[in-house]
Amino acid sequence: MPKKVTIFTTNQCGYCGMVKKYLGIKGINYEEVNLDENPAKRQEALTISGALTVPVTVVTKEDDSREVIVGYNLSKLAPAISA
């Protein structure tokens, strides 16, 4: 179980909804940073992911190591939250 999960999203992003739905199914709590509501956070999302896109999911593990998943990518997201 991860220590913390943060998702950068926008209002109309279908893939963001998919990441949230998937985490919901898996019973993982997450913090959402909506870039439409918090445009100042765009730079933070870019710095973390290196990309101008959402969703960006940041999984912080028990040992404080961090995994960043860009887009809706189940093959990376699933092991990241189960590790």
Add this chain to the structure above:
Amino acid sequence: MNQDKVYDLVVIGAGPAALTAAIYTTREDIETLLIEKGAIGGMASVTDLIDNYPGFSKGISGLELSDELSKQAERFGTKIEYDQINSIKDEGKYKLLQGEINQYRAKTVLIATGTDYKKIDVPGEKEYLSRGVHYCATCDGAFYRDKPIAVVGGGNSAVQETLFLTRYASSIDLLVRSTIKASDVLIKELQRHIDSGKVKVHLKTTINQIKGENNLVNKIEINQDGEVSDLNVDGVFIFVGLLPNTAFLKGLIDLDDRNFIKTNLNLETNLPGVFAAGDVRSGATMQIASASGEGATAALKIREYLEKK
């Protein structure tokens, strides 16, 4: 999950065609599994506003429509798995679907994998992917608040996405290879933004190269009717047509010369028991209403097929 279980129907994809088919089949107790590799709702889910789907007088966002369709399908008992199918094998009594995560068995299969946006294959397109080159306005538009951008394409998608992006960008250069071929209603809406000075249309224009600095796009080289020049933009959104998601079917399912799936009037492919519906089908109109209609038709034909077996 039990990988030996044989479903009545496995639907590959979860766009409007797939979800409509699942609504019909599960209501009739045909045990149905949907397998999706990306977003529920498919391309529709990343469309800002769907204005021509019947029943929504004020239009509906793609995300909302997708959500409602999937809730409706799940209400009747549709199961959804997240996986990418890499191959289908005919094992006689059932079809074996090999996914990245699991194997699935089904008496019938509906392929409703839809399409993805085409690339323009110019230098810089791959290098700056998600760093100034984008194919999803609703996902990435928010990064271009008060910034100049370009949109490439002249069809319904390009114009629709341009209209969406006007809420963020300071200016939009719309680059059209020949002429705009969008619907009149979209063109009328676009004209409002042309008149306000926010959108500038460049006809007979293509991109030669996408250039950048510090890993981000800062300009594009364009060719307008033979004249080459640079445009300073921070982002390029590309909507130049659609490619069917059929690579995993080659050699098994008959495809047309553009790799869309050939079907008969029952929406059945050359492989008995395997059907296709929606944008991935040869001759599809690329409309959500049509995809839903094809989903319903496919469901009824699948029921007939199962009853005969």
